Amino acid sequence: MARFWTVVNEVLRKSDIILLVLDARNIDETINEEIVNKVKQPLIYVLNKCDLVHKSVLELAKRRFKRAVFVSSKEYHGIRKLKEMIIIEGKRLKVEKPLVGVLGYPNVGKSSVINALNGRGSAKTSSSSGFTKGKQNISAKQFMLVDTPGVIPYREDESIMKGSVDFSKVKDPEDAFYDLLEKFPRLLHHYGVKDLEELAIKRQFLLKKGLPDTRSAARLVLKDWQGGKIKC
Numbered sequence: 260m261a262r263f264w265t266v267v268n269e270v271l272r273k274s275d276i277i278l279l280v281l282d283a284r285n286i287d288e289t290i291n292e293e294i295v296n297k298v299k300q301p302l303i304y305v306l307n308k309c310d311l312v313h314k315s316v317l318e319l320a321k322r323r324f325k326r327a328v329f330v331s332s333k334e335y336h337g338i339r340k341l342k343e344m345i346i347i348e349g350k351r352l353k354v355e356k357p358l359v360g361v362l363g364y365p366n367v368g369k370s371s372v373i374n375a376l377n378g379r380g381s382a383k384t385s386s387s388s389g390f391t392k393g394k395q396n397i398s399a400k401q402f403m404l405v406d407t408p409g410v411i412p413y414r415e416d417e418s419i420m421k422g423s424v425d426f427s428k429v430k431d432p433e434d435a436f437y438d439l440l441e442k443f444p445r446l447l448h449h450y451g452v453k454d455l456e457e458l459a460i461k462r463q464f465l466l467k468k469g470l471p472d473t474r475s476a477a478r479l480v481l482k483d484w485q486g487g488k489i490k491c
């Protein structure tokens with residue numbers, strides 16, 4: 260776990276500007292106060308995956324953050340605005356090509372935001388949480404971006420919502436599913452089913468005696484959640 264902080268501390272030391280990427284579906288769970296408290300340079304909140312939330316969520320969040328931008332790195336929404344904000348901060352700092360550190364929990368879309376910003380697929384992305392393992396510098400025209408592994412605070416339990424565990428490794432997928440369902444009651448609307456049993460049958464996840472394999476159904480939901488496929 261400490262290796263995350265080694266990277267973060269280095270990025271915090273060297274960057275001119277910090278982007279803190281949040282999952283717009285899940286702002287409270289993906290805002291890392293430990294990072295917020297450590298940032299001394301201009302901080303831009305990037306509320307990514309905004310294609311997956313209703314406009315009213317965005318309106319509420321707008322009032323909460325001073326310097327924030329809503330982005331969908333999938334649909335390129337808000338990317339131009341984010342670029343402009345970075346360039347303005349760079350000018351304010353009088354730095355010609357500012358170094359922009361991109362931080363946030365695993366799976367919030369840090370690498371995807373970087374790709375959208377520089378227009379190339381330079382940063383590898385994945386639906387698997389914890390995918391980026393090391394720091395990587397990526398050049399955009401007017402600034403330099405630093406991709407980082409997702410940061411999980413100390414004492415963080417396995418949490419799908421915080422991306423601190425990958426869907427393929429979660430020990431009890433059904434438990435994790437019900438945690439997610441509690442926060443997002445419309446989770447199964449995506450599949451047009453009412454419960455995990457129905458989903459298992461629909462997808463032909465069956466155990467030996469033809470019983471629905473709800474464990475696999477739960478894992479599918481977690482995978483789709485982390486892969487940015489489920490709206491809320």
Ligand SMILES: Nc1nc2c(ncn2[C@@H]2O[C@H](COP(=O)(O)OP(=O)(O)OP(=O)(O)O)[C@@H](O)[C@H]2O)c(=O)[nH]1
Nearest residue numbers: 332365366367368369370371385389390391409487
């Ligand atoms: N719908 C939607 N999905 C997105 C968006 N941005 C990223 N994703 C998906 O979210 C998943 C994680 O994206 P990454 O860019 O790899 O996230 P990351 O923060 O770099 O993850 P780690 O490297 O594991 O910390 C991928 O399956 C992406 O396709 C977005 O704006 N909208």
Ligand SMILES: [Mg+2]
Nearest residue numbers: 369370390391
């Ligand atoms: Mg990444």
